[in-house]
Amino acid sequence: MNRFWQYALQWGIGQRFKRRQIKTPARLVDYSLVEMAALLRTGELTSQQITLAYLERIDQLNGPLETYNDNGGYNAFVRIDREQALAQSQDADAWINNPDDPRGIAPMLCGIPVGVKDSIGIVGLESKNGAPEFSTNFALRNATAVARLRAAGAVVLGHTICSRFSGSTVGDFGCNAWDVDKVPGGSSSGSAIAPIARLCVATLGEETGGSMIIPAAANGASAIKPSLGYVSTGGVMPLRIGWDVVGPMARSVQDAAHLLAAIQGPDPIGDPQTLYTPLPFPQMPTTPRPGETPLAGLTIGVPQTDWMSASDAPPGHTYDPDYGLAFERFKQQLRQLGARVLDFEGVNMADEANCLYYAGPVLWTIEHLDIRVTPAMATTYCQQYEANYWQAVEDFAAGRPDEDRETLLRYYGTAFTHPVIEQMPCSVRIEAEQRRRAQMALWQDALDEAGVDFMVVMPLGAHVGYRIGLGEPSGLQNQRRFYDLPNALGWPMVTFPIGHGTTGITRPLPVNAAFWGPRFSDACLVQAALDYQHHYPEYHQQAPDDPQLRTPALLAQPYWPITRENSTDPLVREGSLRP
Incomplete structure (x- = not known):
């Protein structure tokens, strides 16, 4: 051979x-x-x-x-x-x-x-x-x-x-x-x-x-x-x-x-x-499957509450013509490959009741410092403290010129984070972690109820704009x-x-x-x-x-x-x- x-x-x-x-x-x-x-x-x-x-x-x-x-x-x-x-x-x-x-x-x-x-x-x-x-x-x-x-x-x-x-x-x-x-x-x-x-x-x-x-x-x-x-x-x-x-x-x-x-x-x-x-x-697959309908047996859901930045309409209504045509063609191509493609509600994250962890409520407050700790703060801050994150930034910044040191400490918020970690009760972190698992379960339940294996979305709904100073419109025009x-x-x-x-x-x-x-x-x-x-x-x-x-x-x-x-x-x- x-x-x-x-x-x-x-x-x-x-x-x-x-x-x-x-x-x-x-x-x-x-x-x-x-x-x-x-x-x-x-x-x-x-x-x-x-x-x-x-x-x-x-x-x-x-x-x-x-x-x-x-x-x-x-x-x-x-x-x-x-x-x-x-x-x-x-x-x-x-x-x-x-x-x-x-x-x-x-x-x-x-x-x-x-x-x-x-x-x-x-x-x-x-x-x-x-x-x-x-x-x-x-x-x-x-x-x-x-x-x-x-x-x-x-x-x-x-x-x-x-x-x-x-x-x-x-x-x-x-x-x-x-x-x-x-x-x-x-x-x-x-x-x-x-x-x-x-x-x-x-x-x-x-x-x-x-x-x-x-x-x-x-x-x-x-x-x-x-x-x-x-x-x-x-x-x-x-x-x-x-x-x-x-x-x-x-x-x-x-x-x-x-x-x-x-x-x-x-x-x-x-x-x-x-x-x-x-x-x-x-194991990660690296080759396509044989046959003309390799997606047979899969149900792919299109979440109708996966709002785009352009408006509160269902996402498909906000896509620019090029994007809308491409997405409709794409869904038809998935069907030709054997998949079942259907619209379903998903989880409406604009509804406060569904925000268990993501954009969730304030779990704890340090009144005299006007600090309000959310679930995302509680989970990430604790892990970063355990990884010596802020101390590493402070140690590196100490050897930099004054202007650089000030920028680094301000961007990474070391003065703000220390009191949060030092005073935050363990129960707040536990609740935050539980909320994150509950947020995952809420989404898994939505997929299971609709019989959906996974979802398909459009990361962007319009062509990108110009870079700084080169014209209008600038930036990202419509994104999830x-x-x-x-x-x-x-x-x-x-x-x-x-x-x-x-x-x-x-x-x-x-x-x-x-x-x-x-x-x-x-x-x-x-x-x-x-x-x-x-x-x-x-x-x-x-x-x-x-x-x-x-x-x-x-x-x-x-x-x-x-x-x-x-x-x-x-x-x-x-x-x-x-x-």
Whole structure:
């Protein structure tokens, strides 16, 4: 048996994937992850060749690195470790071509160039979380997810840019992959831009509230926001522990699923939340099912109270024409693949009675400090205290210039949080945790009563607007009002493109849908998305035209103000969610 078929059998692709099925694209960078992996084993490509091709595109199209501002290019990557990337690619080639390597057969990701969000630690590099105030924050070791990618032989190119402090869903510094004048979404902006712009194969993003799903939808990426505990957040700069998750972003769900399969799994020391995952650990599917109706037996629900920001009408009534047409076509395509698709109410989170945890009531008050503790505050603050979160910020800030120190302490609210933790009764935390479980149960009951396996929604309901200073309308025009609800529940979400719109815009922009369902239904959602993209590949295989580098329009304030409506932080968001 030749090496190609050894790998085909190992990866479970067998007869569904034959060498002759790989079409030669116009550009090397347009191969999918699976195609690259196969061609690495046949000797038609080398990792060094692939890595150099992506580094060349970064040089041509990204613009200057270390720029938290407009840089004249995509600004998807904020820093690159070229020397290490090339060294890793040489090591990968040696592993692939050595059948006697003591590590065994080279894994699927061996030799594949990837990027990592600016909030995730890469040994020897600074992680700045979108903020120059974090300069000198060098990682002493790789984050768990990065370490697992490296153990699989992936080539880690460097950090992708994110919103300032990972704070905004709009996206501060990067440019939309399809139209550089438009917003890219945030906070994992660069992680969504880079694979679509063909600056790398895939990336890691991180989400607390919409930070992966929204930029993926804005750029037409395929992204998997896993269940809380499915992937370790060890080595990640937190926003809210207990809501934060790390996940893959790529052109296709299949590419993303291969990354997720490599980084998933328990991490008792780095992230004890991973110990709550059912055992044996759920395996991630990476191939579509055979047949013309692979979704037969599934019931997919469209929640009618999943309100959009544009109005209080049922969501389908608020979509722009391009989005409405794409969504209706998408539902029909799901039915053709065998699924039953139905409308159901869901849980109306605009009704105060349903807000048990998410945007829930005040559980405890410190009167003389005018502090009111909500369920989300009680759960996240306790976990962050146990992880030494605020002390770490204070210790780092102590070594920074006065202006940086003041910004860090103000943003992270260390003076505010200490009295909350020191005085909060244990009973408040217990009630908050119980409310979170009750909130999950309320949603699970709604799905069970309607006979729904999982839901489908539109992360965005209109094409994105312009970046700061480049025109009107600006920002995000219509998005899910409760975009961070899956994070509150700890439930997974998978988004992917279902079309491209042109109405009223100068350049085509992608239209994404998203599956989301109960905690640890990740494999079910991913499998359904794999099946869909296998039958309708035209949407995720499209590529934008390369832009021309331009003179940077350096802005005095290059980041979007963090408001309650666009914040990725659940505690900032709470005020806008109260009925």
